[in-house]
Amino acid sequence: MTAITELYGSDSPVERVAAEVRGHAAKRGLRQVDLASALGLTQGQISMRLRGKTPFTLVEIYSLAEVFMVSPAELLPPMPMPNGARMQNSPVRAADADPTGQMLPPLDLNQQPCD
Template sequence: MVTSVAQHFITEDQANQQVSGEVRSWLGRRGLTQRQLAAHLGLSPTSLSFRMKGRTPWGFSELMRIATWLDISLHDLLGDGLINAKAPVRGADEGLSEKLPQLDSNQQPLDFRCLGTGGLFVHMSYPFFMV
């Protein structure tokens, strides 16, 4: 029996917002302030504010330092939703598959050209020599 797992896709902006929400929640649980967190991370209150609002992405090392400071794991800090989320494939909705070269039965691009003598073949993108 095959079970399928629902894939949860999340954009980078959504991830930043969710990380900020989780950090905010953990600060509240521990009775700590954003000013204390900024001091711990060596950030100005404005820089931390930009992260908390999702304007500036969190760095991995910052998240690790926050988790250590809060005495929790990175998994606890981020939660299952973020840990299991997947980023959408870049360009999937931009029609990139239409830009891929068409291949012949030998998996060679159709624009392969034989220049004549000696079995010299040149591809438009890269040189490929056969002797």
């Protein structure tokens, strides 16, 4: 298993979500008491979340996304791949390679009749 710090460096996903929430709140001029009220939390509870000491729940992330008028995905950090691997635009499937390991050209999903 890969350690969280290996994937994210010194910032954990909890800290990165907290940073996103802080940024969106600052952009909209919202204070901790405003966020706490929107989530039904105390100011102390929201403070712990904004400092990355306590993770936001999924329900809280969705609620904050509504408050900020953004997609919940904008509050979540991108998922890094282990060992420096990078995601490809389209996943490679076994059916995409011939038996020699050579990649086959992509299929045209919008084929037109030939004249």
